[in-house]
Amino acid sequence: MIETRQLTKRYGDLIAVNHIDLQLKEGDVFGFIGPNGSGKTTTMRMLATLLQPDYGEAYVCGKSIYTDPQEIRRLVGFMPDFFGVYEDMTVVEYLEFFAAAYRVSIDKRRKVVEEKLELVDMSFKRNAMVNQLSRGQTQRVGLARVLLHEPQVLLLDEPASGLDPRARIEIRNLLKRLGELKKTVIVSSHILPELADVCTRVGMIEKGNLIIDGYVDEVMRKARNRILLHIRVKERTDDAAKLLEQLDEVAAVNIGPNAQIEAALKPEVLDYSALPTALIEAGFRMTLFREEEVNLETAFMELTKGLVQ
Numbered sequence: 001m002i003e004t005r006q007l008t009k010r011y012g013d014l015i016a017v018n019h020i021d022l023q024l025k026e027g028d029v030f031g032f033i034g035p036n037g038s039g040k041t042t043t044m045r046m047l048a049t050l051l052q053p054d055y056g057e058a059y060v061c062g063k064s065i066y067t068d069p070q071e072i073r074r075l076v077g078f079m080p081d082f083f084g085v086y087e088d089m090t091v092v093e094y095l096e097f098f099a100a101a102y103r104v105s106i107d108k109r110r111k112v113v114e115e116k117l118e119l120v121d122m123s124f125k126r127n128a129m130v131n132q133l134s135r136g137q138t139q140r141v142g143l144a145r146v147l148l149h150e151p152q153v154l155l156l157d158e159p160a161s162g163l164d165p166r167a168r169i170e171i172r173n174l175l176k177r178l179g180e181l182k183k184t185v186i187v188s189s190h191i192l193p194e195l196a197d198v199c200t201r202v203g204m205i206e207k208g209n210l211i212i213d214g215y216v217d218e219v220m221r222k223a224r225n226r227i228l229l230h231i232r233v234k235e236r237t238d239d240a241a242k243l244l245e246q247l248d249e250v251a252a253v254n255i256g257p258n259a260q261i262e263a264a265l266k267p268e269v270l271d272y273s274a275l276p277t278a279l280i281e282a283g284f285r286m287t288l289f290r291e292e293e294v295n296l297e298t299a300f301m302e303l304t305k306g307l308v309q
Contacts, residue, residue: 136167
């Protein structure tokens with residue numbers, strides 16, 4: 001659905017996007033992660049044919065951004081991080097205006113608008129004035145707008161930017177629904193928890209370079225240097241720690257707050273089933289035994305260097 005080859009954009013001596021290669025399939029929800037100024041927005045604008053690359057090629061649904069920009073715009077829904085709304089229009093009027101711009105036939109227009117309002121849970125605001133909506137409600141109406149022409153690809157630039165916690169959760173739930181509709185979605189953000197439960201794939205961009213691109217579980221594996229286990233026993237914590245230190249699988253043991261043992265395994269060790277067995281056979285009663293989870297935030301810190309333009 002989306003393919004880029006050596007996609008590059010320069011502004012004078014500044015390389016905003018540097019030879020990016022990317023391939024996304026139908027139904028992929030791609031989390032585009034990076035700090036402000038890393039090249040996320042520039043990349044999305046080139047895919048939306050709003051910005052011309054200096055080098056490289058990009059295809060959206062098999063169409064070239066150079067030779068088929070008008071066709072691509074019919075296939076893409078692009079929502080920038082901030083967009084204006086027209087005053088003196090209700091939500092329904094606003095969406096019907098854009099439905100007309102998207103050439104939705106007049107006999108289908110109202111039905112399409114009502115369907116999209118229901119999808120983004122904004123039917124209750126259908127007759128409200130657009131310029132009186134909250135930031136979160138405006139974002140949801142913006143999503144309804146880019147869905148009016150049934151695009152196959154969605155480019156969502158920081159859709160949860162500036163939202164309160166409840167509104168961010170609502171946007172996240174909506175993104176999950178879009179993935180279930182088999183849309184190919186690129187959603188950018190610098191707030192990592194927003195993307196953790198939504199994306200099937202992630203790309204990490206830093207100073208214009210796409211340094212990581214893969215399915216979420218692959219990225220997590222790359223980020224994890226070694227497995228860290230959290231263990232707690234009912235008594236004799238020091239003795240349990242000494243026992244763990246003697247096991248071949250264990251690289252280091254530390255006793256943390258609340259008498260919790262942290263056991264770091266050797267890098268090559270993936271199977272740690274021998275550890276609880278050894279503790280039980282030695283007469284220890286465990287109240288906790290779990291592997292430390294690697295999340296997108298941890299992965300980002302492990303795999304990037306914090307570079308910005």
